[in-house]
Amino acid sequence: MIDIIQNYLAGILIIVGSGFALVASIGLLRLPEFYTRMHAASKAGTLGSGVMLIALAVYTDETTIATRALAGFVFFLLTAPISAHLLAKAAYAAGYPLWEGSVHDEMPQQSRDPDA
Template sequence: MSDVFNILTGLLIIIGAAFTLIAAVGILRLPDLYTRMHAASKAGTLGSGLMLIALAIFAQDQAIVTRALAAVVFFLLTAPISAHLLAKAAYAAGYRLWGQSVHDEMAGPEGATSLPGEDKRTEEE
């Protein structure tokens, strides 16, 4: 039975590390702050969560398992909320969307891509 736990732990660590690598590559390669933040919060949270679950399986100690699972729940509850709030703050501070972004939902009812304090863009742009 110990071999099954070791194999499962190894697989979870490898998959978690792959998701963490994807998050790091996304931070480097994606075009703007908002898409980079999305990559970091989604893939990073999944990678960290999988590695913490691997720790819980490998340790087989009640205290470590409880702390690892509490950390997974903490990541799942806080990462999306903090990424959302950071993106709203960045938008309010004037960070622009990528030039080829299709839709700006924060711009208002017209769907224009203007930022707070700027003139709205015309249809020709």
């Protein structure tokens, strides 16, 4: 009985994680510029990967595999937002333009110019 519940729960988590990964890939294709594409990939991609790693931890009967899957999930949660932020900051400093439809640029113009 527990095995059946475990299999169904893992299956549901895989479907949910795949859905988030699909949303991330659609965001990469459809969004207009680098910054919004990066946002879609980092947020939805991290959540999708994390949910699928939790599904692996639920499905497996070995403690070592479950521990590694949960450690990978924690690693994704700690590194993906930081790397996305640093990548966006570097792209902004390099002069990648914002989308024309952007309402407000919160970074001051002086942050782009290293000599100022």
